Amino acid sequence: MHLHEVFDYPLSRLDPCAAHSDPSILAVYETLVNKGPDGNAYPGLAESWKVSKDKLRWTFRLRPNARFHSGDPCDAPAVEAALESIRFGFHGGKQFYYWDPVDKVRADGADKLVFTLHHPYVRLPSILWGLHTAIHNDRRRATDSDGSGCEWADGTGPFRFVSYTPERVEVERFENYPGCNATFLETGGAVALEHITWTSILDPDERAAALDRRDAHCAHGPNFEDVARLEEDPELKVIRFSQGSNAYLGLNWQRADLGFDDVRVRKAVSLALDRSELVRDALLGYGAPTLGPLSVDGEFYDPAVDSNLQQDTAESARLLDDVGWTLDSEGVRSKDGARLDFECLIQDDAIQKRIAEGLREQLSKIGIVVELLPIRSFHAFYDGCKKGPAAFLNKWLWQDPVDASIGFIATWGKPDPNWHYSSVPELDEGFHRWLRSETAEELQAAATNIQMLVAEHVPYVPLLVPQDVWVHTTAVHNWTPAQSILYPFYHRTTINL
Numbered sequence: 001m002h003l004h005e006v007f008d009y010p011l012s013r014l015d016p017c018a019a020h021s022d023p024s025i026l027a028v029y030e031t032l033v034n035k036g037p038d039g040n041a042y043p044g045l046a047e048s049w050k051v052s053k054d055k056l057r058w059t060f061r062l063r064p065n066a067r068f069h070s071g072d073p074c075d076a077p078a079v080e081a082a083l084e085s086i087r088f089g090f091h092g093g094k095q096f097y098y099w100d101p102v103d104k105v106r107a108d109g110a111d112k113l114v115f116t117l118h119h120p121y122v123r124l125p126s127i128l129w130g131l132h133t134a135i136h137n138d139r140r141r142a143t144d145s146d147g148s149g150c151e152w153a154d155g156t157g158p159f160r161f162v163s164y165t166p167e168r169v170e171v172e173r174f175e176n177y178p179g180c181n182a183t184f185l186e187t188g189g190a191v192a193l194e195h196i197t198w199t200s201i202l203d204p205d206e207r208a209a210a211l212d213r214r215d216a217h218c219a220h221g222p223n224f225e226d227v228a229r230l231e232e233d234p235e236l237k238v239i240r241f242s243q244g245s246n247a248y249l250g251l252n253w254q255r256a257d258l259g260f261d262d263v264r265v266r267k268a269v270s271l272a273l274d275r276s277e278l279v280r281d282a283l284l285g286y287g288a289p290t291l292g293p294l295s296v297d298g299e300f301y302d303p304a305v306d307s308n309l310q311q312d313t314a315e316s317a318r319l320l321d322d323v324g325w326t327l328d329s330e331g332v333r334s335k336d337g338a339r340l341d342f343e344c345l346i347q348d349d350a351i352q353k354r355i356a357e358g359l360r361e362q363l364s365k366i367g368i369v370v371e372l373l374p375i376r377s378f379h380a381f382y383d384g385c386k387k388g389p390a391a392f393l394n395k396w397l398w399q400d401p402v403d404a405s406i407g408f409i410a411t412w413g414k415p416d417p418n419w420h421y422s423s424v425p426e427l428d429e430g431f432h433r434w435l436r437s438e439t440a441e442e443l444q445a446a447a448t449n450i451q452m453l454v455a456e457h458v459p460y461v462p463l464l465v466p467q468d469v470w471v472h473t474t475a476v477h478n479w480t481p482a483q484s485i486l487y488p489f490y491h492r493t494t495i496n497l
Contacts, residue, residue: 001192001193001194001195001494001495001497002193002194002195002196002197002495003193003195003196003197003217003218003476003479003490003493003495004196004197004199004215004216004217004218005023005196005197005198005199005216005217005218005219005220006198006199006200006201006207006210006211006216006218006219006220007022007023007198007199007200007201007219007220007221008200008201008202008204008207008220008221008349009022009200009202009349009378010166010167010200010202010376010377010378011024011164011165011166011167011168011169011198011200012149012166012378012379013148013149013150013164014028014029014149014150014153014161014164014169015136015141015148015149015150015153016029016082016086016131016132016133016134016135016136017085017086017089017090017132017136017141017145017148018149019378019379019382020378020379020382021131021132021134021486022169022198022487023198023220023487023488024169024171024196024198025131025134025487026131026157026487026488026489026490027157027158027159027171027196027490028069028153028155028157028159028160028161028171029131029134029135029136029153029155029156029157030044030045030134030135030155030156030157030180031044031045031128031129031130031131031133031134031135032044032045032046032060032079032113032128032129032133032135033046033049033060033125033128033129034129034180034182034185034489035125035126035129035399035484035485036182036183036184036484036485037184037480037482037484037485038484039299039484041125041129042181042182042183042184042185043180043181043182044129044180044182045062045063045066045074045079045135045156046060046061046062046063046113046128047061047062047063047181048060048061049061054120055117055120055121055122055438056116056117056119056120057114057115057116057117058114058115058117058124059108059112059113059114059115060112060113060114060115061111061112062074062075062076062079062111062112062113063178064111066156066178067156067176068137068140068154068155068156069154069155069156069160069161069174070137070140070154072137072139072140072154074135074137074156075107075110075111076107076108076109076110076111076112076113077107077110078135078137078138078139079107079113079135080105080106080107080113081138081139082135082136082137082138083105083133083135084105085138085141085142086132086133087099087102087105090132096132097406097407097410097412097413097417098126098127098400098403098406098407098435099127100118100432100435101117101118101119101121101124101127101435101436102115102116102117102118102124102127103116103117103118104116119436120436120438121435121436121437121438122437122438122439122440122442122443123437123443126400126403129399130398130399130400130403131486134155135155135156136148136153136154136155137154137155140152140154141154149164150164151164156177157174157177158173158174158177158180158187158190158191158490158491159171159172159173159174159191159193159196159490160172160173160174162195166200166377167199167200168197168198168199168200169197169198170195170196170197170198171195171196172194172195173190173191173193173194173195174190175190176190177189177190177191180491184489185489185491185492186491186492187491187492191490191491191492191493192492192493192494193490193493193494193495196490199216204221204222204223204226204350205223205226207219207221207222207223208222208223208226208230211230211236211471211473214473217472217473217475217476217495218470218471218472218473218476218479219470219471219472220468220469220470220471221469222469222471223350224283224284224286224351224469225284227240227286227469230471234474235473235474235475236471236472236473236474237471237472237473237474238469238470238471239469239470239471239472239480239481240286240467240468240469240470241297241467241468241482241483242287242288242295242296242297242298242465242467242468242483243287243295243397243465243466243467243468243483244295244298244397244398244399244401244468244483244484244486245295245395245396245397245398245465245466245468246290246292246293246294246295246395246396246401246404246405246462246463246465247352247355247393247394247395247462247463247464247465247466248293248393248394248395248396248408248460248461248462248463249269249344249359249391249392249393249460249461249463250385250391250392250393250394250419250420250460250461251265251266251269251390251391251420251460251461252388252389252390252391252419252420252421253420253421253422253423254388254421255342255390257338258340258342258390259323259325259335259340260390260391260420262323263457263458264319264320264322264323265319265320265323265325266458266459266461267316267319267458268315268316268317268319268320268366269316269363269368269458269461270291270458270461271311271312271313271315271316271319272311272313272316272362272363272365272366272368273311273359273362273363273461273463274311274362275289275290275291275309275311275463275464276289276309277358277362278355278358278359278362278463278464279464281354281358282351282354282355282357282358283351283354283355283464283466283467286466286467286469287464287465287466287467288464288465289306289309289463289464290305290306290309290462290463290464290465291305291306291308291309291454291455291462292305292306292451292454292455292462293401293405293408293409293450293451293454293460293462294401294402294405294447294451295401295465295483296465297483298401298465298483298484299400299401299483299484300401300402300443300444300447300448301401301451302444302447302448302451302452304448304451304452305448305451305452305454305455313365313366316366317366320333320340320366320367323335324336325340325367327367331367332367332368332369333366333367333368339369340367340368340369341368341369341370341371342369342370342371342390342391343370343371343372343373343389343390343391344356344360344370344371344372344373344389344390344391344392344393345373345375345381345384345385345389345391345392345393346372346373346374346375346392346393347374347375347376347378347381347393347394347395348374348375348376351466352393352395353372353374355393355463355464356372356393357372359393359463360372370391373389381394382417385417385419386415386416386419388415388419388421391420392419392420394408394419395466396408397486398486399484399485399486402431402434402443402446402447402450405431405450405454406431406434406435408460409422409424409427409431409454409459409460410427410428410431411423411424411425411428412428420459420460422459422460423459424453424457424459426453426457427450427453427454427457427459430446430449430450430453431450433445433446433449434446434447434450468481468483470488475495475496476493476494476495477493477494477495477496478492478493478494479493
């Protein structure tokens with residue numbers, strides 16, 4: 001059985017230390033624990049774990065005799081090396097932004113890994129189930145980091161690396177895979193699929209055509225124009241839900257000449273936007289507007305943040321007038337001879353471009369001029385954001401929404417991935433409360449506080465959350481995307497021949 005899946009972006013290298021991860025990561029690598037469809041932690045490479053009475057020590061027992069695909073042992077010292085490499089290496093020696101609760105990670109013998117915390121944190125598993133903590137062979141990566149994920153990939157997952165290009169990724173079944181103890185992933189051994197191929201098709205019409213021709217078994221991100229038609233096809237199943245993402249406009253706080261360090265200017269930009277119109281025109285209604293930083297209807301989302309979504313161009317104009325950005329003879333906001341005219345970096349993606357074009361049109365009506373600069377690949381876009389543009393339109397994609405917002409908003413996230421250089425002390429304190437939560441109730445209270453503070457201080461300008469749309473033929477079974485999980489797992493997937 002050979003599964004063919006088409007994807008809507010250029011494919012990223014199969015390297016947990018890379019800036020972006022694609023579905024193939026979940027096939028080749030494992031994480032210590034797995035996040036289940038219900039949002040809870042299940043066994044992964046770690047078969048079990050326990051927490052000390054003071055909640056400061058978490059001990060994980062690894063699957064015995066685990067080995068990487070290369071045959072190298074994946075024991076506790078190897079797992080420790082992989083995690084420490086990601087923890088401090090992903091941002092060039094700076095600790096990964098949501099690892100704050102962790103003091104030490106150390107191997108205890110061959111099969112136990114001990115996490116010592118600075119303070120209790122009930123959500124420690126969320127650090128360990130993300131794709132940027134996938135357990136890789138760090139000893140091998142240290143000798144060939146450039147080739148990692150491009151020429152080779154060495155994990156412990158149910159599939160092993162075959163080949164990579166930005167247009168195509170192929171993996172094959174790892175015959176020695178012993179299976180996973182997570183109840184929703186149990187296989188009892190090697191998986192049923194023999195091969196998986198992911199193909200990048202950037203044109204959304206072509207992605208739908210690949211499904212129509214049955215050239216592909218599965219697809220992510222068909223054109224929203226095609227969704228209703230695909231749902232009518234009895235041989236296809238369409239799965240859609242609010243995506244674990246948030247599209248936002250970043251305004252560079254370092255650009256005081258444009259007033260972006262002034263909350264009144266950022267609020268004016270936010271008030272000028274009709275987010276419902278953006279959802280209608282750019283997403284054809286397949287999405288939701290928001291004033292908050294989290295995924296709408298997702299984990300920890302509080303609908304109170306969106307109780308006042310109304311566009312208010314009169315108040316927007318008043319705020320701009322108050323800070324000296326008045327309309328000139330050409331209808332452009334000007335101040336001391338300068339114009340409120342700036343470039344905005346965007347991803348060269350059909351939907352992102354439609355959002356950006358709608359945003360540009362709406363801002364032009366209050367005298368703000370925006371020039372759009374499209375960039376195709378994730379890596380080039382991220383590199384462009386790191387150079388400090390005046391503005392950028394980004395959409396994060398992450399299965400843990402508050403953790404994502406920490407990196408993009410917290411002061412300690414500057415300059416990467418807080419590319420707009422925001423700094424709001426009240427939000428920093430809110431994030432610290434989140435990272436010190438000991439109960440589910442404390443987590444929700446902290447998350448609600450963060451959402452309200454973002455709406456108040458506008459560190460960046462939240463816009464909307466698209467629906468995530470996945471499609472597969474009815475011949476495919478147990479390929480089940482879920483909102484709480486970034487990409488589908490392939491452990492139990494089968495195809496009727």
